[in-house]
Amino acid sequence: MTADRTGPVLQPIGPFDVDLLAELHHRCFTAIWDRPWNAKSFADVLAMPGAAGQILSVGDAPVGFGITLQAVDEVDVLLIGVLPEARGAGLGPMLLDSLLSAAASRGAARALLEVAAENRAAIATYTKVGFTICGRRKQYYPGPTDAILYERALNSCRIDDKSHQ
Template sequence: MTVRRAGTGDLGALADLHATAFSPGWSAAEIAALGAVALIEDGAGMILVRTVAGEAEILTVGVRPEARGAGAGGRLVQAALGAARADGAERVFLEVAEDNLAALRLYAGCGFGEVGRRRRYYPRPDGGAADALVLRRALNTEP
């Protein structure tokens, strides 16, 4: 599978991929409004990364449920790190729910470490909320 940079013609596919991973998913218009670099692995997943003033943020990563566990997430994150580096980023940040164990394993394997916590950030259907962990990875080092 190959990760490629998405264009405006891919906005519908990006929104579809996001909706299979998250509820509610982001619309094509919402994705376009972010002004982020969008990368897509056709049929498997997508990632959005935005770089400003030497820092990048991974805004979202979505992998179709049937494609999980086959390496798409890792390929998408690595491609996003490359795009951020090419755009001049020295560090990449992201937020992830503390109970998203698969994502935490993915990010740890890509060299991210915890640098902060946002209490009760992600609402849950039962009325509770999960903390968001703020993760960071320097781009001048290998994991």
């Protein structure tokens, strides 16, 4: 993605980004059901075959990130987060679109994710961009909070396509 110096920019996650990812995670995920990830957690996941991700910056400031794990034709959206002060500007859907487009270019035909049943903002975003419920995990998160499982077919349509709005 190209943008001016003040617009949003996406870049692939590299092996030296784990401390930044841990800091972003700490600032993005603050609900009772969120589980903390540290630099080692990120290093372990990013070392797995099929792991990929992107950091989202506005100007020179990182404001979000997303990580996926792909196996053949399915991709799991493991994490996607935008700092609270940057939310509401369409950055989350833009980041998700980029992650899913990258996965589709690597052969993914289906995307999966899970979200805390209490996370209404995330659920609204996922529903708006074409994800549908495919399951539920009872008391999966602390709280105890259920996880709702979502899926979406990947094809040539981008998630910002008007057909999903």
